[in-house]
Amino acid sequence: MTRTILRRSRVWSFPAVFAAVVLAGCSGASGDSGTGAASPSPSQSSASTTPTPTPTPSAVYKPASAEGPAENVPLPVMPEEAKVESKEGLEAFARYWYEAANYGYETGDVGLVQAISSPDCVTCQKYYEVVENGFKDSDWMANAAIEVLGVHSDFLLTPEGRYQALVHFRQDKMEYYGPEGLQTVGEPDAAVVQLVEAIRLNEHWQVVNIATIKG
Template sequence: MTRTIARRVASLFGAGVLLCGLVACSQAAGDPGGGSPSPAPPSVSASATPTPTPTPSATYEPASADGPAENVPVPVMPEEAKLESKEGLEAFARYWYEAANYGYETGDVSLVKAISGPECVACLKYYEVVENGFIDDDWMAGAKIDIQDAYSEYVLTPEGRYQALAQLQQDGIEYYGPEGLQEAEEADFQPIVQLFEATWTNGQWLTAAIITIKQ
């Protein structure tokens, strides 16, 4: 399959969501007590207390040449990332990259879309890369972003945005299909620094722009 793939640097800035299995607990039902054969109302013994039987969650399997990732844990936004503060912005920036990692593994970019504004060009490129990587029976492997640091001076820009600097590295990306490896992009072994811009809109952070300033 021929695919147009954006440069990896552009992809960095990258519906049911739950892939982890949610296992229902079984319950042990008690036997009803025996009653007298006479017409009098039977005596009833207490039922056994239902006891949940814990079942191990499905095991996470990263993507490989053998197939796409399975049972990928869904990242949860930390409470700190929901605060309009310096620490909140830094936590939000970290969470954005975790959500992007989830998309790379599953092809599901809904987590990133929910926290990104329509003006974020880098986000649009990220959606394109991921969606192209999961066309039909294709899948992606690698691409994991390691967020090493996120720091903000928490100063409002004239455009009404707050900025943070994110230092990160990303694994190489491999594109697979039923016929095998289709394309591979090497990892950058030097850390990348990106300018992460976000706005506080309707009580939540929204990503407005992500710009690579050091590569």
């Protein structure tokens, strides 16, 4: 089975990269059972013997492995700060985008990313293809987690009306499994910097472009 793997290039220094991008124009009640007390009435006796409900244990998260796909993956929640139109808001939003992407890698569900990305985002479309291929039929993906190391934005509006943020991250090698076992292993990305461009749409952020910075 053919797999599409996203490749990324070496990391640059945040200040240098961002300067280059901007210059270039890139876009339960208990009771007392003490002695000597009067005997409880039938209704009281019945109530006192009612068992206390046992809390239902929460589902335990299980990462994907050769034995099967991930189970009970926690749903990432966008922080309130990531909804604010500010430098800090954009940086928090960029972090959340990658958390949403990680959820897709573990579950095959790219809905979270689609909800905050423009249909015209080419890199987003490639991400959807990778996840779709990884979960086709009875297949699943493992060890594709992205770890965000840092996010920086100068919060300057580009001529195209976009705000930019640089995201520095590393990603584990992607492993693709099927009923026959391990099928494909991608190359790990030790360090990557991507330029995330976003706009404000209906008082929310939306990613319109993601580009890997190349050296």
